[in-house]
Amino acid sequence: MTPTPSFATSLDALSGWRSALAQRLEDVARFLGEHELIDDSASMQVGSLRERLGNEKLVVAFVAEFSRGKSELINAIFFADTGRRILPATPGRTTMCPVELAWDADEPSSLMLLPIETRLDGLSLTELRPQRRAWKIVPLQVRDPDQLAQSLLEVTRTSFVTKDQARALGFWDDAQPEDNPPLDDAGRVEVPAWRHALINYPHPLLKQGLVVLDTPGLNAIGAEPELTLSLLPSAHATVFILGADTGVTKSDMAIWRDHLGSHAPTRFVVLNKIDALLDPLATREQVQAQIAGVRRETARTLDIPAERVFPLSARQALAARVMGDHEALRDSHLPELESALGTQLLPQRRQVLEDVVLEGAQQIETHVSRRLGDTRRQLAEQMLELRGLRGKSSSKLRLMIERVDAETAEFEQCTVRLQALRVVHSRMLKDALVGLSSDRLREEVSEMQAVMNKSLLNLGAKKAFIVLCTKLRALLSGAQHLNVEVRDMLGASFAKLNAEFGFSLALTKAPDMERYMDELSLIERNYVQYLGLTQALRLSQPKFMEQFRRMLVSKLRVVFENASGDLEIWNKSTSAQVDSQLRERRRNFRRRRESLERVQTAASELELRLGEIETQDERLQSLLGRTRHLLEALREQACAGPMPEIALISLAPGARDQEAAQPLRAQA
Ligand SMILES: Nc1nc2c(ncn2[C@@H]2O[C@H](COP(=O)(O)OP(=O)(O)OP(=O)(O)O)[C@@H](O)[C@H]2O)c(=O)[nH]1
Ligand SMILES: [Mg+2]
Secondary structure, X not given: OOOOXXXXXXXXXXXXXXXXXXXXHHHHHHHHHHOOOOOHHHHXXXXXXXXXXXXXXXXXXXXXXXXXXXXXXXXXXHHHHHOOOOOOOOXXXXXXXXXXXXXXXXXXXXXXXEEHHHHHHOOOHHHHOOOHHHOEEEEOOOOOHHHHHHHHHHHHOEEEEOHHHHHXXXXXXXXXXXXXXXXXXXXXXXXXOEEEEEEEOOOXXXXXXXXXXXXXXXXXXXXXXXXXXXXXXXXXXXXXXXXXXXXXXXXXXXXXXXXXXXXOOEEXXXXXXXXXXXXXXXXXXXXXXXXXXXHHHHHHHHOOOHHHEEEOOHHHHHHHHHHOOHHHHHHHOHHHHHHHHHHHHHHHHHHHHHHHHHHHHHHHHHHHHHHHHHHHHHHHHHHHHHHOOOOXXXXXXXXXXXXXXXXXXXXXXXXXXXXXXXXXXXXXXXXXXXXXXXXXXXXXXXXXXXXXXXXXXXXXXXXXXXXXXXXXXXXXXHHHHHHHHHHHHHHHHHHHHHHHHOOOOOXXXXXXXXXXXXXXXHHHHHHHHHHOOHHHHHHHOXXXXXXXXHHHHHHHHHHHHHHHHHHHHHHHHHHHHHHHHHHHHHHHHHHHHHHHHHHHHOOHHHHHHXXXXXXXXXXXXXXXXXXXXXXXXXXXXXXXXXXXXXXXXXXXXXXXXXXXXXXHHHHO
């Protein structure tokens, strides 16, 4: 057995905490469901919270020029327990396509390979993911490490094509001859056989939602726009790897600048292969000083603090873990990187989830207390009315029934008003949503494409794209503006309905489109950067342009769909509130009338009915108390976080980033 790596321990803690949270949420949901305390829109909210907790992923991407040791590092961190090297790691170009490691329990263990020719169809990776027929699927024997390693050799496969084919596939560029791949004797070009590989593997960390992305070197990264535009920017952390023996080379710098720009997610820099600096003629101290020197120099070149640079030896770490040699593992310095990954990444994820859960709990509580509060208020009114009947004659009761009938009739007049409100509301909502429709989005993107097609230079493409983003931002802000009008209209109508018909309608916080504008800005930044790269010249090829457009549309569609989904849910839940109060009020009138009729037939019924109402009220009170109690348990769990394990790591000897661990311990 190898000692448990600290990254694993903290990820374990995070996922344990997540499932504890999911359990608490389940308790809440079951209770609310059993006692019919939530309506459809609120239960949709609970559902999306549940999904969020269940499917939360943590994506870590390993990025570097070829042969820096990405695959070896992944082997050392994740696969040492198999007792061998699992991902192929050899001198020279090895991994030829991006490789994604994850676990989906609904699928068998397998290696899925997307043929490189799919690039010619212009379909984006996102579109191809669910199309199983597009992929070659190789079942994996996870219990047999040798067979497993043998199967994974596929990711190194290449094939030879003509220069024209290579050009069409995006691997040949006459303008950048130095970047072109080698030719064989027959003048053919060597290109990767696969465009993307997905490994579905039941590793304990992957089971907990970790997704690892191994990438090929510089030119291959540039050849797949989706990697630059989508996969890398959406990773939660990137590990950038350099060779301690080579330092920062020109092509390392190009990757750093183009793909890991300053806005990239949490970045870790690894100075790999420190074992290569060992020198039989130098003392241990001299070698240490040399490593420290390269580390400082690297930090200076990349303009980051030296603490963010981790000198280590992936090869030594893998060997040490396979042999169970603790001392050698320590000497490899891999544990420092793992510890930093654990102490810096997981608290961020934890914070995001905590916020989501706390906000969700608040919404549920508001919803339930309002619902129960309304019913209790009506019960109290009924109670008051019934108490007033004590000792009243039967003719007086008759009068009261008539009064209830009159009140009911008066109340029913609200239906005309509600009908009008519904018409106005749905028209306004439609107006607010029209700017966010997928048709509108496609129109705008096509317009941009038309402009791009006309301009051959990147400059024009970039400009057209920026114009598009400005227009889209205006659409979001237009929707925001219209929704504020909807809110004001509803606010005014609710106030009137409350005053005239005894409703207790209240507006909840309307969704803010600001969030989506931020998401749009992030996409804009990534794409603008991409359009500035030399690789973007490939856009002059129609297939690439098509792929670029599709990718962009699918990214933007997510933003627009979420934005309009948010608006719709809010508006729906607002209308649902009106409907449920209307139902409740009607039921209340019916109950009042029934009680009066019962009391009229037998005086003893009065006390009985009063008793019933009291019991009913007590029951509601207890339901509210129990809901609050369950929500409190959810909140406590959220605020407690995956504490003990993470705190342990930060205290462990060698834990590098004490600072990052501080806020965690403070919360303990
Ligand atoms: N001496 C030494 N060699 C290493 C170390 N890590 C990796 N290597 C070797 O460097 C070579 C390249 O390693 P890979 O893991 O294949 O590198 P990569 O970054 O995945 O390269 P590509 O897949 O081509 O992009 C292999 O021969 C490894 O055995 C290390 O820490 N020390
Ligand atoms: Mg590799």
